[in-house]
Amino acid sequence: MSIAVYxxxxxxxxxxxxxIPFGFFRKKINSVFLRSFLYYIPYAVLSAMxxxxxxxxxxxxxxxxxxxxxxxxxxxxxxxxxxxxLSASLAAFVTGLFL
Amino acid sequence: MKNSAFLKGxxxxxxxxxxxxxxxxxxxxxAVKAGLSVLESTFISLTNLTxxxxxxxxxxxxxxxxxxxxxxxxxxxxxxxxxxxLSLSQKLDKNFTFPHRMAAAFGITDEIFGVCxxxxxxxxxxxMYGMILISMAGWTAGxxxxxxxxxxxxxxxxxxxxxxxxxxxxxxxxxxxxxxKSVLCVVLTAALLSVLCKYLLPKLSGGFAxxxxxxxxxxxxxxxFPRKEESA
Numbered sequence: 001m002s003i004a005v006y007x008x009x010x011x012x013x014x015x016x017x018x019x020i021p022f023g024f025f026r027k028k029i030n031s032v033f034l035r036s037f038l039y040y041i042p043y044a045v046l047s048a049m050x051x052x053x054x055x056x057x058x059x060x061x062x063x064x065x066x067x068x069x070x071x072x073x074x075x076x077x078x079x080x081x082x083x084x085x086l087s088a089s090l091a092a093f094v095t096g097l098f099l
Numbered sequence: 100m101k102n103s104a105f106l107k108g109x110x111x112x113x114x115x116x117x118x119x120x121x122x123x124x125x126x127x128x129x130a131v132k133a134g135l136s137v138l139e140s141t142f143i144s145l146t147n148l149t150x151x152x153x154x155x156x157x158x159x160x161x162x163x164x165x166x167x168x169x170x171x172x173x174x175x176x177x178x179x180x181x182x183x184x185l186s187l188s189q190k191l192d193k194n195f196t197f198p199h200r201m202a203a204a205f206g207i208t209d210e211i212f213g214v215c216x217x218x219x220x221x222x223x224x225x226x227m228y229g230m231i232l233i234s235m236a237g238w239t240a241g242x243x244x245x246x247x248x249x250x251x252x253x254x255x256x257x258x259x260x261x262x263x264x265x266x267x268x269x270x271x272x273x274x275x276x277x278x279x280k281s282v283l284c285v286v287l288t289a290a291l292l293s294v295l296c297k298y299l300l301p302k303l304s305g306g307f308a309x310x311x312x313x314x315x316x317x318x319x320x321x322x323x324f325p326r327k328e329e330s331a
Contacts, residue, residue: 022184036321075273088266093259
């Protein structure tokens with residue numbers, strides 16, 4: 001299948017998710033279950049996407065593990081997103097120098 | 100006065116754009132590694148403007164998934180934008196007519212939502228356009244540079260940059276997990292399920308695995324830890 005079609009579907013679905021509530025809806029969601037579900041879903045998605053994929057992200061388990069540990073520590077202390085992200089990468093790179 | 104709202108939006112968007120520039124550099128490298136061209140990678144960023152959804156979308160393309168899978172993956176991962184749009188729709192200026200809403204909706208991201216939601220005064224279209232435009236420029240340019248220069252970078256550097264996007268994901272999920280046991284429980288459940296899927300169900304495609312794990316973990320969270328009062 002053509003990659004352009006994939007990208008079109010991807011962009012179209014993503015846009016509609018953004019545009020429909022923002023453009024049309026004015027009411028509030030009242031269901032506690034639904035609100036709770038929607039609150040948790042982004043964290044669950046990111047967690048499932050990250051674990052275990054992060055350990056394969058550098059092509060080497062040891063450098064990836066080093067980057068992951070640094071990211072977890074810095075994230076725990078709530079450093080800015082970009083600092084955490086780049087430090088993880090730097091840690092993976094530096095670890096790679098010793099292998 | 101009109102220009103000043105636009106410029107203010109741009110100014111507020113500079114930190115977002117700088118962050119996007121470096122994170123999308125990682126996305127560009129990842130997309131090219133997955134077999135996409137520089138042009139295709141850049142086009143994805145220009146038309147999608149989202150990190151997790153794009154990363155998952157590239158996985159679907161690379162693994163030759165179906166279009167239905169692609170749509171479902173994007174729906175699951177990006178459904179949070181619906182909630183953010185809902186929340187922002189409550190605080191729009193009266194200038195925000197329907198066409199403006201449909202245009203500005205394109206730029207609802209975690210970071211843009213965060214900054215807009217924190218504004219005291221009602222949101223104007225020009226303010227949002229300024230912020231969205233500069234953020235898009237950063238996101239798209241970073242992807243192009245990563246996809247293009249990623250091939251020219253020494254292999255160890257480009258390998259190490261593969262972790263950038265995941266590092267950012269950890270930076271998003273760790274702080275709330277530290278503060279709320281409920282989030283920690285959901286995050287750990289999703290991670291555990293994801294590991295089980297990866298090694299026990301290797302035939303299950305990445306996109307569906309993420310949906311299955313995330314929906315199960317969130318349903319569990321909503322049942323065990325319903326949230327009484329939470330501003331969307």
